[in-house]
Amino acid sequence: KAQTRGSPDWDFCYSLLNAVSRSFSIVIQQLPPQLRDAVCIFYLVLRALDTIEDDMTIPVDVKVPELVKFHTRLRDREWKYVCGEKDYRRLMLNYPLVTQAFLQLDSVHQEVITDIARRMGKGMAEFIERDVETVQDYDLYCHYVAGLTGLGLVHLFKASRLEHGDLPDDLANSMGLFLQKTNIIRDYLEDINEEPAPRMFWPKEIWGKYGRVLEDFKDPANSAAAVQCLNHLVLNVMRHAVRSLEFLSRLQDIQVFRFCAIPQVMAIGTLAECFNNPQVFTGVVKMRRGETAKYMVSINSMRNVYLAFAHFACIMIKKCNGPAQNDPHATELHVVLNEVL
Numbered sequence: 001k002a003q004t005r006g007s008p009d010w011d012f013c014y015s016l017l018n019a020v021s022r023s024f025s026i027v028i029q030q031l032p033p034q035l036r037d038a039v040c041i042f043y044l045v046l047r048a049l050d051t052i053e054d055d056m057t058i059p060v061d062v063k064v065p066e067l068v069k070f071h072t073r074l075r076d077r078e079w080k081y082v083c084g085e086k087d088y089r090r091l092m093l094n095y096p097l098v099t100q101a102f103l104q105l106d107s108v109h110q111e112v113i114t115d116i117a118r119r120m121g122k123g124m125a126e127f128i129e130r131d132v133e134t135v136q137d138y139d140l141y142c143h144y145v146a147g148l149t150g151l152g153l154v155h156l157f158k159a160s161r162l163e164h165g166d167l168p169d170d171l172a173n174s175m176g177l178f179l180q181k182t183n184i185i186r187d188y189l190e191d192i193n194e195e196p197a198p199r200m201f202w203p204k205e206i207w208g209k210y211g212r213v214l215e216d217f218k219d220p221a222n223s224a225a226a227v228q229c230l231n232h233l234v235l236n237v238m239r240h241a242v243r244s245l246e247f248l249s250r251l252q253d254i255q256v257f258r259f260c261a262i263p264q265v266m267a268i269g270t271l272a273e274c275f276n277n278p279q280v281f282t283g284v285v286k287m288r289r290g291e292t293a294k295y296m297v298s299i300n301s302m303r304n305v306y307l308a309f310a311h312f313a314c315i316m317i318k319k320c321n322g323p324a325q326n327d328p329h330a331t332e333l334h335v336v337l338n339e340v341l
């Protein structure tokens with residue numbers, strides 16, 4: 001059909017979604033109609049912002065204003081900023097189609113997405129000019145890039161009248177931190193080998209106890225210290241698990257529940273693989289593909305989420321009692337895991 005100025009090309013937007021989010025796009029497309037398009041566009045908008053932040057070929061004095069101004073581009077039908085690689089570059093090249101669709105959303109959905117994009121862009125810009133040093137920096141950075149996503153999603157759920165429960169900011173924030181911190185831990189090698197310049201988010205307050213520089217952990221001679229640092233970081237992210245479960249237990253719509261629960265289960269599965277695993281420093285550790293598929297279809301109730309969390313908590317507890325038994329943080333992780341159980 002002729003693409004008149006008014007009618008957005010939704011098929012193209014969903015094909016972009018499939019390209020940039022592999023398995024997760026299926027879950028987004030299963031959302032109820034009053035939420036699906038808003039979440040699809042929210043996801044693409046955040047992915048575009050993330051692509052600008054991640055592109056290390058953009059000079060800092062150009063990137064910072066771009067991030068801060070990004071939210072003003074959401075209504076600019078001509079705007080695009082070509083950067084990034086592969087499917088993310090295709091998103092940026094075709095960004096005006098995302099804008100056309102964004103402008104068709106309910107005004108409330110547009111306002112939510114604009115407010116989050118503004119706060120996230122400002123936060124990202126803050127951390128372009130300074131590194132993540134303390135654990136407080138670590139929590140603040142992850143709040144900006146992932147916690148705010150949770151706050152925005154809660155506003156979209158409420159605006160679509162699918163969720164009426166109390167979904168406070170600190171629970172929504174924990175959902176984001178659980179995912180983002182897991183990605184940061186898993187992606188050590190990918191991030192540190194990044195060309196032309198690595199961007200690391202591991203907090204120096206933690207890794208500084210185990211090495212002089214973060215690159216030290218690539219050296220097999222430092223494997224014991226690297227794994228101790230890794231276990232310390234896994235303990236830190238597992239502290240958010242109880243709040244994630246609390247958030248999930250308050251959801252009312254089954255498709256919204258699946259949309260929120262599936263990434264959380266993938267994350268704890270990834271953490272269980274990573275915990276006490278030196279392969280994090282030699283390759284990228286991922287859940288087995290069969291496991292991912294199994295959880296995509298089985299996460300339909302809070303009971304199944306508890307079963308999945310308990311399954312992965314037990315894998316970590318076995319490691320605490322076995323190979324990691326001399327690790328100072330294994331004991332504390334045991335306590336946190338028992339809370340989860």
Ligand SMILES: CC(C)(C)CN1C(=O)[C@@H](CC(=O)N[C@@H](CC(=O)O)C(=O)O)O[C@H](c2cccc3ccccc23)c2cc(Cl)ccc21
Pocket residue numbers: 020021022023024025039042043046145146147149150151153172175176179180183259260261263
């Ligand atoms: C940085 C991030 C964790 C927020 C990214 N993020 C997520 O990780 C996606 C999952 C995803 O994209 N998985 C990828 C795998 C990967 O890229 O690692 C896949 O292809 O399966 O989920 C989150 C997400 C989903 C549901 C509830 C959330 C609550 C708070 C914060 C984030 C929430 C997400 C929801 C939206 Cl709307 C936008 C982005 C995200």
